[in-house]
Amino acid sequence: MVTKYRIVLVDDHEVVRLGLKSLLEHRENFEVVGEAASAREAVEQVARHRPDIVLMDIRLPGASGIEACEEITTQYPNTRVIMLTSYAEDEMLFSAIRAGASGYVLKQIAGEDLIKAIEAVGKGEALLDPAVTQRVFQEVRRAVKEEEASAFANLSQQERHVLMLVSEGKTNREIAKALFLGEGTVRNYVSSILSKLGVSNRAEAAAYAVEHNLKEYL
Known part of the structure; x- marks a missing residue:
């Protein structure tokens, strides 16, 4: 049995809606149950048809x-939203993701690819246009880097060096020799590091350093 997806089309240009409707209704597994030209109409159509x-x-x-996407996904979690846009702007992309969109597709997409995108989202998958996928990965990598860097924001550069050596299993005496410091000074540094990181011993500090890629922030 063919799974039939009930769809609401939202675009303020009637010609665009007509084109999409014509494309989709040629497929037996798609049924356009409603159309809207504004965000408010979109929410109303979803409330009425539960697509x-x-x-x-x-x-x-x-x-x-x-x-509208945020309102729909909040009130009707079983309805999935695909943003169809002419714009590949980063802020729009990430705003759409935060609003709960399951897909983000550029209007330049080929008809057959749009069909596949709708079917994928209908099956519960998340989908991004290939033209914007790389931007998402770049943003994720940037966010990870920021989080890692913030993990050591309270440590001085010298404390980071001491922590690096602690993570390598060095004793206070070995650290003192490597950094040309007094052993008592190293002991104070280690105590300060444990306090700033909120950990209770050297092993936990070492694990923290490895987990947050300390090497990249020396």
């Missing part, structure tokens, strides 16, 4: 498609 998927433009008169 499986909303195909929504980001740029709409009044409230944006992103605002």
Whole structure:
């Protein structure tokens, strides 16, 4: 038995909606149950029809498609939203993801690829247009780097060096020799590091250093 997806189309251009409707209704597993030209109409159509998927433009008169997406995904969690847009702007992309969109597709997409995207989202997958996927990975990597860096924000450069040697299993005497410091000074550094990191012993400090890639922040 063919799984049939009930779809609401949201775009303020009637010609675009007609084109999408014509494309989708040629497939036996798609049924366009509603159309909307604004964010408010989109929410109303979803409330009325409880579709499986909303195909929504980001740029709409009044409230944006992103605002409508957030409202829909919050109130109707079984409805998945695909943002269909002419824009590959980073802020829009990440705003759409934060709003709960399951897909982000550029309008330049080929018809057959759009069909596949809708089917993928209908099956519960998340989907990004290949043109923006690399940006997501770059943003994720940047966010990870920021989080890692913040993990050592309270440590001085010297404390980071001491922590690095602690993570390598060095004793206070060995650290003192390597950094040309007094053993008592190293002991004070280690005590300060444990306090700042909120850990109770050298082993925990070493594990923390490894987990947050201390080597990259020396």
